[in-house]
Amino acid sequence: MAAVSDVSLLLAARHSRAGQLDTIKATIDSYKRRFTQLFFLVALHSSWGPEFKWLCNPILSCHSCALAWFACPIGVYVHYAGYRIFPFLAVGMVLLLGVLIGRLLCGWVCPFGFLQDLLYKIPTPKFRMPPWTSYGKFAVLALMVVAFPFLWGEMTQWSFCRFCPASAIQVTIPNVVSAGIASIDAATAVKLAILVLVLGLVIASSRSFCKAFCPIGAMLAPLNYISFWKIKAPTEHCTACEACNRRCPQGDTPSQRILDSVPPNRALDCIVCHDCQVSCPHKEE
Amino acid sequence: MKRATVEYIIAGTVVAMAILLLVVGALRTHQVYDPDTEEYGIQAFDRISDAELTIDATFSGTKRRDGRLYSTYDRSEPRGKQACPT
Numbered sequence: 001m002a003a004v005s006d007v008s009l010l011l012a013a014r015h016s017r018a019g020q021l022d023t024i025k026a027t028i029d030s031y032k033r034r035f036t037q038l039f040f041l042v043a044l045h046s047s048w049g050p051e052f053k054w055l056c057n058p059i060l061s062c063h064s065c066a067l068a069w070f071a072c073p074i075g076v077y078v079h080y081a082g083y084r085i086f087p088f089l090a091v092g093m094v095l096l097l098g099v100l101i102g103r104l105l106c107g108w109v110c111p112f113g114f115l116q117d118l119l120y121k122i123p124t125p126k127f128r129m130p131p132w133t134s135y136g137k138f139a140v141l142a143l144m145v146v147a148f149p150f151l152w153g154e155m156t157q158w159s160f161c162r163f164c165p166a167s168a169i170q171v172t173i174p175n176v177v178s179a180g181i182a183s184i185d186a187a188t189a190v191k192l193a194i195l196v197l198v199l200g201l202v203i204a205s206s207r208s209f210c211k212a213f214c215p216i217g218a219m220l221a222p223l224n225y226i227s228f229w230k231i232k233a234p235t236e237h238c239t240a241c242e243a244c245n246r247r248c249p250q251g252d253t254p255s256q257r258i259l260d261s262v263p264p265n266r267a268l269d270c271i272v273c274h275d276c277q278v279s280c281p282h283k284e285e
Numbered sequence: 286m287k288r289a290t291v292e293y294i295i296a297g298t299v300v301a302m303a304i305l306l307l308v309v310g311a312l313r314t315h316q317v318y319d320p321d322t323e324e325y326g327i328q329a330f331d332r333i334s335d336a337e338l339t340i341d342a343t344f345s346g347t348k349r350r351d352g353r354l355y356s357t358y359d360r361s362e363p364r365g366k367q368a369c370p371t
Contacts (some may be wrong), residue, residue: 053343063343071343079342083349088313089335092306099299153349154342165333226296262288 003234033107033273037114044069045111056096058216059110062161074215077145078161080207082154098220102265106210109275112166114212117249128251129208131166134269137211139216145215159211159281160215164206168195206249211269221268230263231274237282244276310335317347317354330362 014051043049044057047065053063057070064075080087097105106113118128144160151181152158161167168191176184176192201208210217233244235258244254244264254264254276264276313335321328333341338354341347347354 007339053340056339071339076339077340079347083338083342083347083354085315085338087335087339088306088310089339090310092303092310095299095303095306099296099303154345155348171336223299225291226299228296 004271021143023267031114034114034117035109037117040109041111041114043108051257054089056092056093057105058220059105060112060164060166060214060216061110062164062167062170064167068170072221074145075161076165079154081146081149084150084154094216094219095223098223099227101229102224103217103270104229104272104274105219105222106214107271110210110216112214113207113271115169116207116209119199119203120206120249122148122203127205128236129205129211131263133208135188137221140213141215157187161192161274163194165195165198165209168192177190206251208269210271211250217271221258224268224270224272227265229265229272231265231272231277233258233264233277234280234282235261236261239282243279247275247279249273249275315354317341317356317360319360320355331356 018097044059045061045065046069047067049067053071055070056073056076058073060074061068061072062075071090075089076087076090080090122256140160144158144163146154148158156162172188172191172195176188193246198209198213233254238255238258240255241251242253242255242260244258245252248254250269250271252267252269254267254270257264257266258276264270265272290308307360314332315338316330317333318328318330318340320328337360338347346357348357349355
């Protein structure tokens with residue numbers, strides 16, 4: 001009788017240890033993306049680092065920032081449009097990364113995406129952007145990155161760089177701090193006002209800037225459909241519980257694609273964050 | 286044809302296109318004129334690579350005027366870190 005009770009105690013102890021390990025694994029899974037974002041924020045924005053400004057890294061990080069390692073493809077496209085020269089290197093680099101990993105950089109590396117993720121944690125009333133707003137980023141790319149600089153030159157007041165919220169944080173605010181309030185002109189005031197509006201919007205609606213306005217997202221979004229990077233979802237066990245839809249930071253519906261046996265990252269708005277995979281209750285089956 | 290096969294064919298084509306763009310970009314050069322230097326009445330120019338023009342684009346180191354690219358800084362001096370005026 002004593003032996004039976006020992007065995008049951010041993011089994012219970014093993015079971016509880018396995019439960020603890022599962023909890024630790026789940027915690028690591030849920031913070032893996034945050035640690036990665038933090039790592040790249042520090043690693044790619046540091047004065048000790050090398051300068052690879054000839055190389056475009058498709059994340060929203062201003063190359064004018066003294067700490068930036070890479071060139072911003074948007075800033076390069078704006079200037080090339082003004083020069084009326086096709087940016088072979090910049091487009092080639094974005095296409096190559098896009099087809100290899102889709103919008104993975106948006107979800108795991110982009111510092112402005114990281115800021116949006118953090119701001120959305122602030123407890124306020126939340127809302128989801130209507131689906132049609134996701135086409136806004138294509139208009140921003142076509143007009144403010146290509147057409148306006150092409151027509152009026154790279155220094156036009158209507159280029160995306162003049163309104164870029166990442167540039168406002170990385171360059172405009174440090175400049176204003178060092179030069180004083182008196183240095184604020186109309187263009188700077190407009191840029192800062194847009195930054196405030198965007199930050200207000202992302203507090204209330206998750207990743208709304210990525211969804212509606214980001215021109216880098218617009219370039220990478222179509223490549224999500226063909227990228228070699230595929231999120232593996234347990235399609236055969238899906239019970240349409242929609243846990244993935246509730247967790248999706250883009251307010252998308254990955255469950256529909258999982259039910260159709262399509263990788264959930266095959267969507268324009270997907271930032272390949274893998275949250276749908278992590279949140280799936282059947283992922284271990 | 287299966288969806289995955291079509292995806293691989295299109296992705297492979299895009300990869301080939303991207304590599305072609307990178308190769309063309311690596312081989313291409315641009316004439317950038319020096320607005321202050323003239324030799325025998327002809328404006329002097331430097332021939333720079335697409336990579337150098339990309340670096341120039343990060344701080345408006347080149348501007349376009351009358352269909353030509355002009356340098357906005359002295360290319361003979363060490364450049365250092367520069368901020369973009371936009």
